[in-house]
Amino acid sequence: MTSTRVFPSTTGLSASQTRPTKKKFIEIKKTGTRHTLKHHKTVKCSKEALTDVCGDFFLYKGPVKTHLQKNPPRNVYIKGPIVDARAISKEGLIYYFSTPRNAIPPTTTQEAWQQKMDAAKDQCWVDVGFWGGVIPGNCEELRKMVSSGICGFKCFLIHSGVDEFPSVSYKEVELALQQLVDTNSVLLFHAECDVGPTIADSDPPEKYSTFLASRPSRMEELAIEQVIRLCETYKVRCHIVHLSASSALPMIREAQGRGVPLSVETCHHYLSFAAHQIPDSSAQYKCCPPIRDQDNQELLWGAVKDGTIQQVVSDHSPCTPDLKMPGTMDFMQAWGGIASLQFGLSLFWSGASKRGYSMQDAVRLLCEAPASQASLSHRKASLRPGMDADFVIWNPQESFTVEESMILHKTRAQVTPYLGQTLQGKVYKTVLHGEVIYEDGKLLHGIPIGGFL
Template sequence: MADLVVRSRRTITPGGAVPAAVVVAGERIAAIRPYDAEVTAAVDVDLGDTVLAPGLVDTHVHVNEPGRTEWEGFATATRAAAAGGVTTIIDMPLNSLPPTVDVAALRIKQAAATGQCHVDVGFWGGAIPGNAADLPALHAAGVFGFKAFLADSGVPEFPPVDREQLATAMAAADALFVIHAEDPERLRVAASSAAYADFLSSRPAAAEHAAVATAVAAARAADRRVHILHLSAASALPLIERARADGVRITAETCPHYLTLDARLIPDGATEFKCCPPIRDAPNADRLWAALADGLITCVVSDHSPCTPELKRRDTGDFAAAWGGIASVQLGLPVIWTAARARGFALADVVSWMATRPADLAGLPHKGRIAPGADADLVAFDPDATFLVDPYALHHRNPVTPYAGRTLHGVVRTTWLRGRPVTGAERHGRLLAREER
């Protein structure tokens, strides 16, 4: 007898949206049967026309615990993730204290996460000046790859690497390197100002373009996989396309805020919109959408980077002084679906961008897809329902989001993690390690 069967006339499988009954035995999908198939199961859920999608995989989340748990923590971040249909996150190595730059720090972070997680959680390691010798052991301990900043990270304990240091790190570990790509020589110190345009001008698209070129050169020289994080500037896309054509193993992601928000509409003093790299204008977003459509950008992830309300400096509205980060792990799916449906994309496209491809990036073949053998991470999603974003109704720790007051399409009705519904009453998320390939 199966443990669970979930039926939907709109089940998003690798072959598209089909009527199906997804049969779960233990923690994995045992079979995909016709929608009305007779299946003996302990629990039989019929969603009717509500969509059944795979749980999303968000490979870019800043949990910040331990050390800055007042910004965010594993309990709150993973509860928000589950409420947004995300069943796997990979935590970034910085903003926690200590940062994940050696095995000892990884063990501290894993200990902090143990017993707190509502979804499955993996970890990135960090590449900083002077820790190249620590990278092989950290990779062997299970991190999914190494994040490096080419510009100031915003926290002193995670300094950026220069070209030589990036080359040294890549030579030390045969791993995936994920890069915050802004060139410090093309950034300028932003003057105190409540005008978003002043902040935007301090971080021009040319800084991203130059940093992507640095990452490409390093990956080519070392023959390493490289992934460009949170691509904001569409001007860098041709460089990525040429590098890929030349055989460089390069991929890129973008984020909901770069695809759906318009720099020209950000009010003065609205520091909840500040992030680095910055939100640019609508024509730039159009080019990012086109790159998603043709596969040049492979993933859409949150870059969930929250902080306390005080650090956002809404009291002064000073973009220069405010912490840069967008809190959106719970909202990514409806934000992207609202915009994608208006552009003529199907929900299967969104699932590819936000579930399957991020899982593939991280090397998690059992995540991000409804297929026999995959983990039974499932989401009941009503794509036609709407809701108004109330920051105080969200599960992440602090009620700050640039999407406040927006009406979005798409409501998550139920999230199952490995066949068990996530309700918030108990925490059955696991800590993940990189799988050898």
């Protein structure tokens, strides 16, 4: 047998299995330029090819980030190797999609997309894809970008937080959808709309209750109502990013039930925190839409379980500490975004395991659904023979407490709310293209081996 590597004594898993398969050997085969998977009950191989996995841990197709801002806002793309290598591999991530807004130039033209790929060439620690952006006046760019291989686009129905990526009107959304008909592309929506003033100028800006009142659920409900209407009219796949308002779930379920091609995600922070847990003057918890109350959180968990929500993502949105207003912790002026890179798998499993979710649910929500959205199910997110040799080995039973010294993403602990949290599930190895790139706290590859999707 000629093999790159063999992984024994693991518990392999896919969402379609009713129970894990014990004691399976996974062989990594090189076919042309790809490393793919092959399964065996028994194998003969050299000692050098046999990789210890520390016992009966789960061999799990690595989670996928389809919603991640790599850069702090307004940073020029890109300085140094793409994304925080140790942080992303510590979570077991094997590929992610970068959203179009934060890094300059925004990914709203064919030229800007090419600039980003040129800048990131040979700097990808994992496989990387890009979402394009829909802004006023760029509809003529969309089909060119689709033809060049971009998987989909994102737009904002409210101010995006940066002037370089303006929001779109519903008429402009229609123009974009007209361009995307029959392309199999997908349009992602930041689905909040302006409903006018909801707080008084005298309301204290450092109180979380003030910020929460400034972004009521109605903002999401009205926007999603229009997204459903447009999605049904043009039959183009549409996706709601970071759903926070459970009050929108009934209309979403009804639309999905009549065949509208609408998918939805929620985020780890909406499933991990509730409004009553957020102290005043703690802008590290600020995100848009906001974290809402405990009842809302449980309704989101229920929608994740019944399939109304198909994905759970990080929406990792880093910023430099000064943008979180450390002097005043003014919720109204602070940057809206939560940094969670490297903890996503553990964050999800910490809440899901207490609510009766299975590992198959985790595979479906964190791996298979995101890959399907990005039209990558033929290569990624499964341990089936012939799929890309990318996966994670982790222990879902082991817990750990988030300490500042272990936080690896560049924005560090000042701007993450997870410091001090006890999480369930620890990643031990991350395998990309058949190579172990992360093992027990250490990044093993000195050079990036990822590529573009």
